[in-house]
Amino acid sequence: xxxxxxxFNAGPAALPLPVLEEIRDEFLDYKDSGxxxxxxxxxxxWFDDIINKAIERAKRLLNLDDRYHVLFIxxxxxxxxxxxxxxxxxxxxxxxxxxxxxxxxKAIQEARIQGKEVRIIASSEDKDFSYIPKGFQTNSDAxxxxxxxxxxIKGTQWSEFPQAGDVPxxxxxxxxxxxxSFDIKPFGMIYAGAQKNIGPSGSAMVIIRDDMLERTPxxxxxxxxxxxxxxxxxxxxxPSCFTIYTISxxxxxxxETIGGLxxxxxxNREKAGILYDFxxxxxxxxxxxxxxxxxxxxxxxxxxxxxLEKRLVKKAGENGFGGLKGHxxxxxxxxxxxxxxxxxxxxxxxxxxxEFEKSEG
Amino acid sequence: xxxxxxxFNAGPAALPLPVLEEIRDEFLDYKDSGxxxxxxxxxxxWFDDIINKAIERAKRLLNLDDRYHVLFIxxxxxxxxxxxxxxxxxxxxxxxxxxxxxxxxKAIQEARIQGKEVRIIASSEDKDFSYIPKGFQTNSDAxxxxxxxxxxIKGTQWSEFPQAGDVPxxxxxxxxxxxxSFDIKPFGMIYAGAQKNIGPSGSAMVIIRDDMLERTPxxxxxxxxxxxxxxxxxxxxxPSCFTIYTISxxxxxxxETIGGLxxxxxxNREKAGILYDFxxxxxxxxxxxxxxxxxxxxxxxxxxxxxLEKRLVKKAGENGFGGLKGHxxxxxxxxxxxxxxxxxxxxxxxxxxxEFEKSEG
Numbered sequence: 001x002x003x004x005x006x007x008f009n010a011g012p013a014a015l016p017l018p019v020l021e022e023i024r025d026e027f028l029d030y031k032d033s034g035x036x037x038x039x040x041x042x043x044x045x046w047f048d049d050i051i052n053k054a055i056e057r058a059k060r061l062l063n064l065d066d067r068y069h070v071l072f073i074x075x076x077x078x079x080x081x082x083x084x085x086x087x088x089x090x091x092x093x094x095x096x097x098x099x100x101x102x103x104x105x106k107a108i109q110e111a112r113i114q115g116k117e118v119r120i121i122a123s124s125e126d127k128d129f130s131y132i133p134k135g136f137q138t139n140s141d142a143x144x145x146x147x148x149x150x151x152x153i154k155g156t157q158w159s160e161f162p163q164a165g166d167v168p169x170x171x172x173x174x175x176x177x178x179x180x181s182f183d184i185k186p187f188g189m190i191y192a193g194a195q196k197n198i199g200p201s202g203s204a205m206v207i208i209r210d211d212m213l214e215r216t217p218x219x220x221x222x223x224x225x226x227x228x229x230x231x232x233x234x235x236x237x238x239p240s241c242f243t244i245y246t247i248s249x250x251x252x253x254x255x256e257t258i259g260g261l262x263x264x265x266x267x268n269r270e271k272a273g274i275l276y277d278f279x280x281x282x283x284x285x286x287x288x289x290x291x292x293x294x295x296x297x298x299x300x301x302x303x304x305x306x307x308l309e310k311r312l313v314k315k316a317g318e319n320g321f322g323g324l325k326g327h328x329x330x331x332x333x334x335x336x337x338x339x340x341x342x343x344x345x346x347x348x349x350x351x352x353x354x355e356f357e358k359s360e361g
Numbered sequence: 362x363x364x365x366x367x368x369f370n371a372g373p374a375a376l377p378l379p380v381l382e383e384i385r386d387e388f389l390d391y392k393d394s395g396x397x398x399x400x401x402x403x404x405x406x407w408f409d410d411i412i413n414k415a416i417e418r419a420k421r422l423l424n425l426d427d428r429y430h431v432l433f434i435x436x437x438x439x440x441x442x443x444x445x446x447x448x449x450x451x452x453x454x455x456x457x458x459x460x461x462x463x464x465x466x467k468a469i470q471e472a473r474i475q476g477k478e479v480r481i482i483a484s485s486e487d488k489d490f491s492y493i494p495k496g497f498q499t500n501s502d503a504x505x506x507x508x509x510x511x512x513x514i515k516g517t518q519w520s521e522f523p524q525a526g527d528v529p530x531x532x533x534x535x536x537x538x539x540x541x542s543f544d545i546k547p548f549g550m551i552y553a554g555a556q557k558n559i560g561p562s563g564s565a566m567v568i569i570r571d572d573m574l575e576r577t578p579x580x581x582x583x584x585x586x587x588x589x590x591x592x593x594x595x596x597x598x599x600p601s602c603f604t605i606y607t608i609s610x611x612x613x614x615x616x617e618t619i620g621g622l623x624x625x626x627x628x629n630r631e632k633a634g635i636l637y638d639f640x641x642x643x644x645x646x647x648x649x650x651x652x653x654x655x656x657x658x659x660x661x662x663x664x665x666x667x668x669l670e671k672r673l674v675k676k677a678g679e680n681g682f683g684g685l686k687g688h689x690x691x692x693x694x695x696x697x698x699x700x701x702x703x704x705x706x707x708x709x710x711x712x713x714x715x716e717f718e719k720s721e722g
Contacts, residue, residue: 005395009402012602020389020397027385028378034366034681036381038561038607041370041684074435074563075584078598082582110582195599200399202435202563202601221443221471223436237439238556240563241373242603246399320395323402 006345008335009323010152010298011175011196016340018257019249037245042238050241051234054248061254061261062184064207071206071229072239072247076193077103077174080204081110084170087216087226088189089116089143096142098162099123100132101151102329103172121145129154131290138164143215144188145169150176152196153327155300155334156293161186168212176297177205178254179339180265188212194243196297197338198250202243254339264339271337271346272296278350284357288332302332304361309333312356319352367706369696370684371513371659372536372557377701379618380610398606403599411602412595415609422615422622423545425568432567432590433600433608437554438464438535441565442471445531448577448587449550450477450504457503459523460484461493462512463690464533482506490515492651499525504576505549506530511537513557514688516661516695517654522547529573537658538566539615540700541626549573555604558658558699559611563604615700625700632698632707633657639711645718649693663693665722670694673717680713 007014023037030037033046040046055070064070073079084107089095094117097108101124111118122136129151138145145164150157152175161169161182168188177192184190189208195201208226216227228236234244258264276294279285279301288300303309309332313325326332337346368375384398391398394407401407416431425431434440445468450456455478458469462485472479483497490512499506506525511518513536522530522543529549538553545551550569556562569587577588589597595605619625637655640646640662649661664670670693674686687693698707 003390003393003395007396007400009396009400012400012402012599015397015400017389020399024385024388027388028381029364032364033683034364035368035370035683036376038381039368039370039373039376041373042562043689074437074440074601076435076598079435079584082584086582106583113580113582193599195602200603201403201599202604219474221447221474222467223440223443237437238373238554238562240435240601240604241556242561243563243601322394322396328404 006321006348007323008321008337008341008345008349010327010334010336011193011338012201013196013323013336013338014340015200015246016250016253016257019246019253022249023246038242040241042235042241047241050245050248051239054244054251057248057251057255058205058207061178061251062207063181064184067210068184069208069210069213069230071208071226072203072234072244073206073229074203074240076195076201076204077172077191078106080172080191080206081107082114083224083226084144084146084189085111085114085116086220086224088170088212090215093141093143094119094139096121096139096145096167098133098136098145098147099125100148100156101129101154103151103153103174104148107146107148107172124156130156130288130293132156132158132293138162138167140165140167142167146171148172150295150297152298152336153330155287155289155295155298157295157297159292168209174204175338176295178251178261178264179268179296181261194247196336199247200243202240203247205247250340267343268296268337268339271341271343272299274343274346274350275299275335275337278353282357284361285353297336297338299335299337300326300332301334306331308360311360312353315356316352321349321352366681366683367709368683369698369702369706369710371688371695371697372554372699373562374557374684374697374699375701376561376607377611377614377618380607380614383610384607399603401602403596403602408602411606411609412600415605415612418609418612418616419566419568422539422612423568424542425545428571429545430569430571430574430591432569432587433564433595433605434567434590435564435601437562437565438533438552439467441533441552441567442468443475444585444587445505445507445550446472446475446477447581447585449531449573451576454502454504455480455500457482457500457506457528459494459506459508460486461509461517462490462515464512464514464535465507465509468507468509468533485517491517491649491654493517493519493654499523499528501526501528503528507532509533511656511658513659513697514691516648516650516656516659518656518658520653529570536699537656539612539622539625540629540657542622555608557697560608561604563601564608566608611701628704629657629698629700632702632704633660635704635707635711636660636696636698639714643718645722646714658697658699660696660698661687661693662695667692669721672721673714676717677713682710682713
C-alpha cells in the first residue's frame, strides 16, 4: 500500500480508497473497451451506461420520484449561483434567500447582479455566521427560497430544513449532499459541486423538478438553460466524463458498500460526535459554531492563540494529517469529515490533538 | 500490457499511452502527497504547481508573449460560444463570423440569441460545408472575426488563417489546437475544449489577450466574465482539477517526448498523408472534403454505399479499430487522427481498409 495521509481537506477532499483503486486498476482499459475511461466517446454505449447508472443511483439514494431530473453541469456551484436566478426567478416575484455565510452571500450577489428583486428572509451575519437562523417568516409569493444546507467555512449546517409552504426550496448542498437522507418533496431544485461528498471537481450535480424546468426563459443562451441539459440527458455537448464516472463509482460505494444513506448518516454522526465530544471536553480547543447549528461535515475550532493554531497545522502535516487549516477568510482550524473520511482517521486525529494539547498546552 | 484498441474517436479521443500510464502509476499517491491527484485541494502547493506548469508549457509551445493569458474554463467550447459575444462584442460594432460547419453555426446562433449584430462574412454552406472559403472581404469595423479552425464533422481545416487587419481574430481550435505551430499575433482569443487534442473533457483552454479582457462588461455574472478567470488564475472557484492535471501532462509530452509543435506537425502531416494517399489511390474509398481544405485531424470518407460503410465500421470494431463511424448528422466514415494517434495505428488502419476493399469491394 501507498503512504496515504489522513485527509481532512475541505474540497477537493478525501475519496474512498476502494473507489480510487478501482479507477487505477481499470484506467488503461475500461471494461474491455480497449480504451481508458477518459478516451471513451461520450456517445458510446460505455459512457451511456456510466451516466445512466449515476442517475439511477442518485434517484434511488434520494428517493426521487419521476418528476425529478438528475443533471450534470460544469462550472461548480458558482455557475449555479448565476443560472438559478436566470432560470427560476419568475417576473414579478421576488427571489428569496437565507444568508448563512460566504456561499449564500455569493449566491445572493449573483441574483442581484442580474437585477432580480432579492429579499433576505433571515441572516446570521450579526454573529459572524456562527449559527443557523430560526423562527423567521417566509413569504408565500416568492419565486423560490434559497439556502445553503451546510456552510463549509463557518462549520454550520441546517439540521432541519426551512419550511416555505408552496414556495419551492432551492438548496446548495455542495458540502453535504448524500451525507444523510431527507424528504425531497419541498425542493424544486438541489445542487452540489461534486468535489466534497460525491467526487472530484469538474461538475455540479443538479436535481430539478419538472415544474421548475417550465420556468426557463426561451431567450437564454443554450448552455445556461436547465432545459438544454434536461432535454439531452446532460449531453448537449461533451460533459465532464471523468467526474461523472467517479461520481457513479462513489454513489455505488455509498449504496453497496456503506449500505445507503441511513448507514452513511450513522457513520457521519459518529465521526462528528467523536470530534465534537473531544473538543467539548477540552479547555484547550473550542468549537466556533453554535452547538445547535454544528455541521456534521466541517468541524471548525480554535486554539488559545494563532501561533498554536499554526503549530498544530504544521505538526499535523508532519504526522500525516492534511487539510486542517481553516479557510483563509476566517483562520483557525477545520477538520472536514465528508462521506469518505474514515472513523479511523477521525480517531487518529483526536489522539493526535490530545497529544498536541499535552505537549504544547 | 492491456488490450488497447486503435482509437480513432472524434473526441473524447485517444490520449498518449505514456501519459495514461503516469496517471495510473501515481493515482493513489500524487508526488508523495499521500493523496490522489483528485483529492488535492486546488489551493495546495501541488495543484498550484500543476496549473502553473500547464500555463507555462502552453505559453512556450504557442510562443505567447506577456499580453496573453491562459485560462481554464468549464463548459467546453459551447459555453465559449455564449461567453464570446457577451464579453467581446463591443456596443455599436458587429460580431463577424465565418461559417464553415456545425460548430461555427452554433457559435453564430449563440451570438444571435443575445441580440448581437452578427454578420456572416463567408460561408461554405452552399456545398454542404465541404470546403474552406477563400477570397472574401473582411470588415475593419468589427468587434472580432470568429472562425472554427478545424471542422471535425466535415473534415475541413483552415490551412492559412483568415486575415482581418486590426480586427482581432477569435478562433475555436477545439479540434486542432497544438497540432501545428502558428503566429498568435492576429489573435485576440483562441479557445479549445480539451477532449480532442490536449486532454480529457471537463475544461476549455482559453487564451486571451489583455486588450480583449478590457472589453468585459462589469455587469456580467461572475462566472461568465473572462476577467474573473484572469484575475484569479482560473481559481475563482474550484476548477476541473483532473482535466487540468492531464492537460499539463500532455503538454509536457508534446514538449519533451515529441519535441515541440514543429515535430508534432510533422507527425500529424505524415499520419494524414498516409490516409489521404491511400484514399486518393482507391476507387472504393472517396474523401468528402475539397482537397485544398482537407483536415489533418479528421479524415472523412465514403464507401460506395451505406451498407458497406456500416459493414466497415462493424468489421473494424471486431478487428480492434474504434471510432470510425462518421458524425451522426452526416453519416459516412471518419478517422480522427489527433496528436495522440500513432503512425502505427494509421498504418494498421490503412492495411485493414485495403483488406476490406479486397474482400468486400
